[in-house]
Amino acid sequence: MPDIPVLETDRLVLRGFRPDDLDAMTAMWAMPEVVRYIGGVPLSREQSWTRLLRQIGMWSVMNFGFWAVTEKTSGRLIGEAGFHEMRREMSPSIENTLEAGWGLLPDFRGRGYASEALDVMLPWAAANHGDLPVTCIIDPENTASIRLAERHGFREFARSTYQGTEIVVFRKVPA
Numbered sequence: 001m002p003d004i005p006v007l008e009t010d011r012l013v014l015r016g017f018r019p020d021d022l023d024a025m026t027a028m029w030a031m032p033e034v035v036r037y038i039g040g041v042p043l044s045r046e047q048s049w050t051r052l053l054r055q056i057g058m059w060s061v062m063n064f065g066f067w068a069v070t071e072k073t074s075g076r077l078i079g080e081a082g083f084h085e086m087r088r089e090m091s092p093s094i095e096n097t098l099e100a101g102w103g104l105l106p107d108f109r110g111r112g113y114a115s116e117a118l119d120v121m122l123p124w125a126a127a128n129h130g131d132l133p134v135t136c137i138i139d140p141e142n143t144a145s146i147r148l149a150e151r152h153g154f155r156e157f158a159r160s161t162y163q164g165t166e167i168v169v170f171r172k173v174p175a
Contacts, residue, residue, distance in 0.1 A: 002059040007067065007120040014067035014081065014117060017055045021068055024077040025052055033106045037139035039163075058084050064098060064129060069117055071108075079104035081117040083125060083134070090137075090162045092169065097135040098125050100154075100172075102145075109144070118152045122172070134172035137162060 004016030017025075022045070028034055029043035029051065043051065058065035066082030081102035087095055100121070102114045125134055136154060138145045146168065154170035161167065 002056070004059050004065065004067070005124065007124060008072070009116040009120055011072050012113060012116050012120075013070045013072050013075075014120065015070060016059065017052050017066070017068045017080075019052070021077055022049055022052055025080075028077070028079070028103075028105055031106065034103060037142040037145070038103065040165075054084075055080065055082075064125070066101070067117075067121075069102075069104065069113070078108045078113065079117075081114065081121060083121070083129075088137075088162060090160055090167075092158050092160065094135045094137070094169065097133045097171075098129055100125075100134055100136040100149075102148075114145075114148055115151065118148070122152060136170045137167045138170065140166055140168050 002016070007014040026043070026045045026048040029048050032042055035042050055066045062085050064083045066080050066084060068077050069079040069081050070076060071078050079102065083098040083100055085095070085097075086099060100118075102117060104113055122134070136149055138149060140159070149170050153172050155173050156168050157171045158169040159166065160169055
């Protein structure tokens with residue numbers, strides 16, 4: 001497995017995904033409230049396995065990827081956050097950027113966990129991939145994620161469609 005850095009906050013440990021995360025990932029991505037703004041269709045166990053392999057493999061190919069977001073006190077997987085390069089067929093293109101993303105279990109939303117994850121992810125990206133712009137795409141109805149992105153320095157630069165769904169394209173503005 002690739003050497004994935006571990007990032008910590010007061011309440012979180014962001015670590016690489018492991019094969020034994022499959023059951024927790026399957027449960028998370030099967031929840032309609034988790035996929036509501038991310039494709040809208042719950043994932044099967046097989047699709048979750050493919051997602052888990054993608055999360056691990058991205059680190060090997062790109063030297064960045066998504067972390068398993070775990071609660072420090074319990075070790076429980078509560079979400080995922082990180083960066084990927086998906087080569088999305090969309091305009092404007094966000095290829096050759098660090099596309100940021102995050103998703104948490106519903107019970108952990110609205111409590112600052114995603115913000116904590118971004119607080120350690122974004123400096124890691126600047127230190128390790130400072131030559132790459134950081135972007136993200138968000139469903140325009142996902143006001144919580146839009147507010148979170150804006151608080152962390154992202155600014156809207158385009159509206160587009162991706163796979164038939166309207167999206168807002170954000171770019172992180174250097175501080």
